[in-house]
Amino acid sequence: MTTFEVSTVVPEPRRPWDHSRGTLLRVGVLVTLSGIFGWLLNTLTGLSGFLGWYVGLAFAMPVVAFVGSVRHGWNLASDRVASAVITVAFAAVTIPWVSIFVTVYQKGSKAFHSKYLTDDMRITPSSDVIQNGGVAHAIIGTLMMVLIASLIAVPLGILAAVYIVEIKGRFAKLVRFLTQAMSGVPSIVAGLFIYATVVVFFGGFSAWAGALALVILMLPTVARTSEEILKIVPEDLRTASYALGATQSRTTFRVVLPTIASGLVTAAVLGIARVVGETAPLILTASYFVAKSTSLNEPIASLPIYIFSSLGLGDENATTRAWGGSLVLLGVVFILFAIARTISTRLARK
């Protein structure tokens, strides 16, 4: 029997090069020697700390790899040197990543106290001691704006994908192209646009305006991801639906979209992750507020602006608050990512 599940099982490409035990030993010796060299460089010259040590290691490793293999000929030596350079360069790339995660965690956790997630800054100046105030207002504001933005951007994004994949209309190529172009609109420009229209016409900063700016930034991500997912729905499923008398609209809404529902959730989550930390457009649209507020027509707080404005004050407690906000924001992004990952692996496994 054949029922339809979406399958994304990609056959694993063949890899003729496998890691043998000999390779591991060789790499071990290589790294150890280079590490010692890095340490030597560290103690003999002005380079200091982990970075200094790493710079030493990074320069030593290709040299050690070359010296160790050149007796086997030029070809092998160049291969070993290339492996060393590529690995060292990639490892260097991960240093800032680790540093960001670690710093945000270490500095951010200092801002936490028992009521950090439930209090606002209504009666607390940013420079006040850490035990007062919290980020609840910013969390509420971010959630509200992101929710409104999703309610608009997710359907629009999915429909744009439906247009490209299901309707295959005359403008399909144009729409795909425009969506890609739209993903490159700088976030501050989206903010300026909403300021020039919504904020100016309706007389002031508001949660509404913030949400609309986020729509512009969210739409391309949702459309693009939905398109990729729609493409993996087998054509036979549509044909079968037509042959039972279902119209194209019914086929799309009742058969195709429900089949990939979890994939569309992934698209929405990735779109949310894209905009949840947007700062620049909110400066120009939602502005800032210090208390919990759910009014759509008033300025509203948000996590990114909470971080940004706390940082601008230069006060030590305010800076700690900025790190605390960063930790919360990074946590939100993490959770969103974990959700998207879980759903899409479940989708792939089916």
Add this chain to the structure above:
Amino acid sequence: MQTLDTPTEPREIETHYTRVDRVFRGFVTSCALFSLVVLILIAAFLLYRGFEIFADFGLSFITTSKWDIGNPEDTSTAVLGIGAMLVGSVVTAVIAILVAVPFAIASALFIEFYAPRLLRTILTSVLDLVAAIPSVIFGIWGYVVLLPLVEDWSGTLYKYLSWFPLFDVQTPIFGRSPLLAGLLLSIMILPIVTSVAREVYGQAPRDLIDASYALGGTKWAGIRTVVLPFGKSGLVGGAMLGLGRAMGETVAVYLTLNLVFKTNFQILASAGGNVASLIANKFGEATDYELKALMAAGLVLFLVTLLVNFFATVIVNRSRKIV
């Protein structure tokens, strides 16, 4: 019944949709064209709001490097131009690209060809996650962690290389310099450039690589002769996508680059700015006339990034099509 020898071309069939489907198709089409409407509206509104500036200053708005509102009561005394900011946008974005691209190539090759399978799946996820780190977090990290490091490095660079104009400064203060902003941007755009590079490298003809390997070539020989030439145009597109991102970045640059209205090519000097950070910086206390200038600046930024992204998209799409 008879079997024909020469099958003819299938006849053209016109499709007639039911009324429900016509409504459905019309509705979806109009929603899909929303992005077109938005792009046009952005350009139109920024032009409308900033038109007075273009009328008053003409081309000098993008060549002058001065931001002086003069007498707030009298707009004719104002001299406004974003020349320095445009230069700053380009300088920081170019530093970002020059640093990010080699590392992105190495990372893409590492993930695609060197990492063990398990590590490869993990790294792909991590790459996506890093790409989603909000720019304000990059900004605060750049300001607090990277700034002292780069200040230190700048001192060393200045000490040994100040004979080279790029590394010279008037006064040896290295704080929030284009180098710092550029390095931070390079860290921010690395995930997207790496993703694109990884995608095109992954599509390199596996049988050619295998063939190179089977003929006694090393892994590096296969990469050098097959993978890198194959992925060249895709990489250029990816780099341009990164360039577009870097030029449009606001908050991270705002936090790590001193806003000074001076055309500055000395990347160690604590002066510069880009168009996006100018808008964020001046927006809060802007006069009406200044706001119009910010709209005009926004339009210039919009058009420049649109152009960069246009070419990037064309190049990336073309390299996808070849596959």
Add this chain to the structure above:
Amino acid sequence: MSLIIQGQIQRGECAFDLQEEFSPGEVVAVVGPNGSGKSTLLSVVAGLLGLAEGSMSLNGRCLDSSKDNVYVEPEQRDIGMMFQSLHLVGQMTVVDNVALALRARGASRSDAHTTAREQLVAVGASHLAERKASALSGGEAQRVALARAIAARPAVLLLDEPLSAIDAASKEPLRAVLAAVLQEFKGITLLVSHDSADVSTLASRSISLGG
């Protein structure tokens, strides 16, 4: 009141002329070797493929004519098709799958579900109603697909190898179900099958393609 096909059918290398009239109540077996165009004929009737030349009409309504450039889309043809590979919608429940064709013809949700459940009883699958279609065994899915094709009482029922892909033991009971269902059915049935036992027990006549 009949289905009349006069024309040329063609897909890829396979092409043939057909002049046939099918009457309501008939169960016509379409037989022939692989690649002779049996499934292609069903696709043409369903409207998934146009006639290469000629015309086709159902109950006096022109469905397809190369001369007058008429082509009615599949969803407007009043047909029900059971595919060889079934194509149930895996994420939907069984009863939702069966109700699909009824809902497509404008029935309300509750009416469609009532009729769908009756149809499931008729094929002996009523206990499966609330299951996800993806969780069915081969024989169960075959029953559900049959119920789905016939539930809306289409003018033409197209069955592409309805008894294939199941083991011999479950084939007999299923054939009995199919016979009973077809007995009740007032429309035209076109049945593609490889098995001569199916043809002799189910069909009232047969046409043979490809020689």
